[in-house]
Amino acid sequence: MSMAIERVLPDVYRIGMGYVSAYVIAQEEVTVIDTGLPKHREIILKAASQAGRKAEEVKHILLTHHHADHTGSLAELMGATNAKAYSHPLDAAIVRG
Numbered sequence: 001m002s003m004a005i006e007r008v009l010p011d012v013y014r015i016g017m018g019y020v021s022a023y024v025i026a027q028e029e030v031t032v033i034d035t036g037l038p039k040h041r042e043i044i045l046k047a048a049s050q051a052g053r054k055a056e057e058v059k060h061i062l063l064t065h066h067h068a069d070h071t072g073s074l075a076e077l078m079g080a081t082n083a084k085a086y087s088h089p090l091d092a093a094i095v096r097g
Contacts, residue, residue: 003040005047013047014039020069026051029059032083035073041080044073058083066091 005019013024017040024031025048033043045055058081065069066087074085074095087095 003043005043005050007050011051013051015043015047017043017069022047024048024051024053024058026053030057031060031062032058032077033062034064034070035061035077037069037072038076040073042078044077045080055081061085061094063087063091066094071095 002018006016008014011026013026015022015024015036017036020034020036022036022040022044024044025031025033026048030048030053035044048055048058050083061074061077061083063074063085078082078085
């Protein structure tokens with residue numbers, strides 16, 4: 001699967017992961033939107049690095065929904081960043097496993 005990082009706005013980076021995307025928003029606190037499939041932690045952290053930010057600056061992970069192609073790297077990313085994850089309440093139990 002081809003993955004590419006694209007700067008779409010001054011503080012927003014899109015990570016293309018085939019048919020889905022994740023985003024890094026590098027403002028005062030770094031926020032990630034969706035995490036892709038498992039084993040995508042490094043490409044997300046690379047996008048943060050391209051924004052001049054370190055892993056420990058990622059504070060929030062927003063999940064659009066519970067499908068594995070959007071939540072698959074959540075545990076890996078939380079372990080690398082100590083970020084807090086957010087999801088819709090109806091998805092929370094599914095995301096927790």
